[in-house]
Amino acid sequence: MYIHLGGEKLIRSSQLIAIFDISIEQSSKLSKQFVQHAQSNREVETIGEEDPKSIVITEKKVYYSPISTTTLKKRAHYIDN
Template sequence: MFLHIGADVEIRLKDLVGIFDMKSMEDSKITTEFLKVAREEGFVCVVSKDDIKTIIITEEKGRNVVYLSPISSATLQKRIHLLSDLSIIN
């Protein structure tokens, strides 16, 4: 199953490590340092030019990827639950 995280970007649910609300994380020194290092090492993908609302971490082919998404973490969680419900039905 795939999760649409903004623009034309989708991630595989099985690759998902975590979804984090940007507002609750932006005051954290650890998060700021993590994002700085992730950008420097080239594993950040900015999904859209819109305001960043969510940090999404995946592991794809043994490599961590950090997506910065304009879609709220609450909306993404609702989509995941909907996809999970659909997979049970099918």
């Protein structure tokens, strides 16, 4: 199954590792370092033109999504059921 992250971006639900609110970058030094490391390896993708609301971590990439964590988690939970 797939999860829609916004725009035209879909990921396989089996690749999903975590979904975080965008505010975690400001509140957690470790999270900020993780994203900076992913950016230096060109493993970060921003979806769409809107301001990101969530960070989605998969096996291969980190995505900045314009969709809220609540909505993304509902989509992921819906697939699991």
